[in-house]
Amino acid sequence: MPKVQLFVTCLVDSFFPEVGEAVVAVLERHGCTVEFPFDQTCCGQPAFNVGYHDQARAMAEHTIKVLDGTDGTIVVPSGSCADMMINHSPELFQPDDPIHAAAARVARRVKEFSSFLVDDLGITDAGASCEGRTATYHPSCHGFRNLGIRQQPETLLDNVAGLERVELPDAETCCGFGGLFSVEMPELSASIMSTKLTNVEASGADLLVGVDVSCLMHLAGGLRRRSREIEVKHIAEVLAEETRT
């Protein structure tokens, strides 16, 4: 049974614990032993993306120290946090700093949740069912562009019993969240979001699915001011929902 370390992300920890529980449920159902390094907090991405490297470095160092002593794949239910840990955390440290080597070790073990299922475990059908629902998938930018995550979650959704997946028009365009961009330039962020939500509505879906709760909380919060007919879920919640026997 593969042992995995769950890095749940700060947003899931504080805002969406049910997503973390869904991740655990799906992983355990597929034979993983899930461990949760208890002292984990935030990977540092929010500070890194606005240029505050001292703060980002401090958070990245904490994260690396918490994870480096563990073993197994580090599963992260977020494309953008995984991207931070894989592509940016190591470069925050000088090559001769021991943390740099630890960051590189951690980076090699990090895997976004849906791509872990498909690429590493070879699961394309997670055994879930979601009767009578129509879903569309938004490929969040960092996971999609920097880690190549798109076909994995779409395949998983395609194999959810009773769920029809429809294409999201202009899917590859950003939702406008962008981390602190969402509050530093909120009017622009909302304006980009509005275009995305128009496309979500045009897709005909009653369920919007993604692999990043950050973009999803922005979109869900925006959708609530337009209509209440479209539900927003992290892919783990869809895959955990009901088990086919």
Place this chain on the structure above:
Amino acid sequence: MNVPVTFVERAHRGIGNRSTAAGEVGARRMMSHRIAASADYPAMEEMRDQARRIRLYALGHLDELLARFSDEVEGAGGHVHFAADADEAIAYIRKVAEETNVRRIVKSKSMVTEEIHLNAALEAHDLEVVETDLGEFIIQLSGDTPSHIIAPVMHKTRQDVGELFSEKLGIEYTDDPTELNNVARHHLREIFLSADMGISGCNVAIAESGSIVLVTNEGNGRLTTSAPRIHVAVMGMERIVPTLSDAAVILEVLARSATGQRLSVYTNIVTGARRPGDPDGPEEFHVVILDNGRSRVLAGDAAEVLACIRCGACLNVCPVYREAGGHAYGFTYSGPIGAVITPSLMGLAEWHDLPYASSLCGACLDACPVRIDLPGLLLKLRRDAVSEGLGPDGLEGALKWFTRLATNPGMWRGATRAGGWSAKLIARQGWIKSLPGRGSAWTDYRDLPAPAAKPFHARWKERQRES
């Protein structure tokens, strides 16, 4: 009326207005043309790699390539002037104009002359300057500035142009594009024939032959460079490539990425002045090679931005550019490339907010024909802004506080639980509709999910206890 000084203020003017909407339509159209043209050209990805290699090679060998170029230009009877900044470039062009009794100047489209505000500087000395690219002509007539690197009037509709022409050129109103084109062509043809000097930009300069390459779709480039007595080409010092075949590779990706054309309608390779026996061409050929901050950029860790071939593809795909409009960037260059190149050339002191004008979605990197890591460069500029004390207002305190929690797990867990409890006071059915102070930046536009009463780590601990 207040002159907006920040990106956000300028963007607020653009968001939702008619010009921005027109620009967005154009940007999306150009984007789909690029995608179609790339799909239609099996070698596109390989050509992008080659073009990138050529551009990076040129940046690494700029001194020797420019020296060779300069020798070749002079060998072909031309003159080269290296200008350290805008003032030097302007002074040289004025001197040439004065010495050759120039009154009337025609220009073909050139972003580098926009960068140094050449028109205003020449007009201030009683020189008549007429833009001959249709888009730039419209910009000049309306006293506007370009909103797009290659389609300067993308923010105007044909109705806007009809009204402008009827007001400024005294024609009867029409919004028929063909008729409007004819009006401009007729008007400009007279001016071409009486112009003393032609000023062009330079899409690519070829070191081995001292040639400049100009691409246009209107033919105004070759009229500008051949009809008047004097031709002055202005180029950023990074425009150079070693050979003609290198230039050909750049041309393979330039038009495809810009407009989705395989090649622009006109590609002119200009070498030297008129030689004895030539039927036409200028008596004098001058090249102004402009630094204006480029040497400093080249020496820094954002030098890659100088590989840009000015196709505008990154603008067309950028959600921020499309919603805010090109004028929000406040300078000649807009979109992601503008957000990188303006602060790089002009300094962060005045332009520190531009690197933040991006959600870092990465669409620009996907689109860039020479694969410039624009998101990476934006991140570097943000880092530099912060280290110079020019980070976004009020962010540092909040991040320091957050970092303190995130590096102290006990405090972190306490804070997440406290967040959950306090959210109960203001949340309704799990959502917060309104937050005071800076929190309103979120809730003015969307609801905020309430922090969970029991965070994940607490649930995990419970589960451990139960099992």
